[in-house]
Amino acid sequence: MDTSTSPSPSPSSKSILNITTPFQNLPDASPRPHKKSIFTTLMEATTTSFKEDTYLVSHLRNSEKKALQEFKDKLLASGEVNNASMWGVTLLNGDDRADVLLLKFLRARDFRVCDALNMLLKCLAWRKEFGADNIVDEELGFKELEGVVACTQGYDREGHPVCYNDYGVFKDKEMYEKFFGDEEKLKKFLRWRVQVLERGIKLLHFKPGGVNSLIQVTDLKDMPKRELRVASNQILSLFQDNYPEMVARKIFINVPWYFSMLYSMFSPFLTQRTKSKFVISKEGNAAETLYKFVRPEEIPVRYGGLCRPSDLQNGPPKPASEFTVKGGEKVNIQIEGIEYGATITWDIVVGGWDLEYSAEFVPNAEGSYTIAVEKARKIEASEEAIHNSFTLKEAGKMVLSVDNSASRKKKVAAYRYIVRKYSTQSV
Structure with missing residues (x-):
């Protein structure tokens, strides 16, 4: 055949x-003068041309090279990270993979060495307490949410893994109570959400010039903003504190008219650098927005692409x-x-x-x-x-x-x- x-x-x-x-x-019809809405102004303000870092030391400014060396010296002097590693990379082994990780912490703190050191030490402590290094293989009992609420599927046009997030399923009160009904349920959900992220990070190269970050797509359609406020804030805080520069671009699709209020709720928890990575797409424009970054055969069918779950079983x-x-x-x-x-x-x-x-x-x-x-x-x-x-x-x-x-x-x-x-x- x-x-x-x-x-x-x-x-x-x-x-x-x-x-x-x-x-x-x-x-063509003559354009009518109109006053920009708050929503349009917000879209223009948050959608910027973000250029991802190469992590090549040769591309750093002299002040950044100096900060990187100072960061290494302080880590070595602290004695707290002698054999410490993250995502399979030993922090003080002297190779360029370690440089990639250290630069992520430095960039997250605008190359303020002391702040970056404090962030890294806290992250190491959190990963040990949380058991993040072994979480990928845990059975957490969230099969019904996999591929629906959060999943890493396909790659963008530049080779970044793409993680999709959709919390619309929780508009159902029974579903909300099942996963967020009390503090223990929320903790378990956060653990599963970290597991999804860790699986995506395993696809990264951690090499200068390689693919060193993810793309996040968040579908805001039907998202129960009020009910998920606590969970959303905890997820944002946890990711910002412990996963520096792991996301190259955040794409929000099916954004409702009230996004300005939702954004004002999240904004205090976001750094300016994080905000600069945002791409905002109002409801009905999901496919048009995603096609700019992801090829259609990699996009799930529910977002206007050609990829069905069964396709993933047959290779690329x-x-x-x-x-x-x-x-x-x-x-x-x-x-x-x-x-x-x-x-x-x-x-x-x-x-x-x-x-x-x-x-x-x-x-x-x-x-x-x-x-x-x-x-x-x-x-x-x-x-x-x-x-x-x-x-x-x-x-x-x-x-x-x-x-x-x-x-x-x-x-x-x-x-x-x-x-x-x-x-x-x-x-």
């Missing part, structure tokens, strides 16, 4: 995008082709050159759908009829990626259509396909 996969066309199949734009000759995800659907456009994806007896399987998604989709097979032979594989239908914004397959009884092409003619809003989209050729030989 032979297999060909997009977006690299094989001799037996290739894809072509055809676009028609009914609105393309209409003039198959790459997808990205495209945009402008307002007023109809896009036809033509997959040509499919042979008799072959089976084509495809996935397609449009972020925030709310448009028409259809799929048809067009035979090569004259006189043959076009087959409506999936009749045209309106796909609601809440629906996930489409997955389907079709076996050809004659040679021809597949045409996948997304019709955004009724809207002026541009949408991100992606698709991929596999063609399995017909074979009479056993596999």
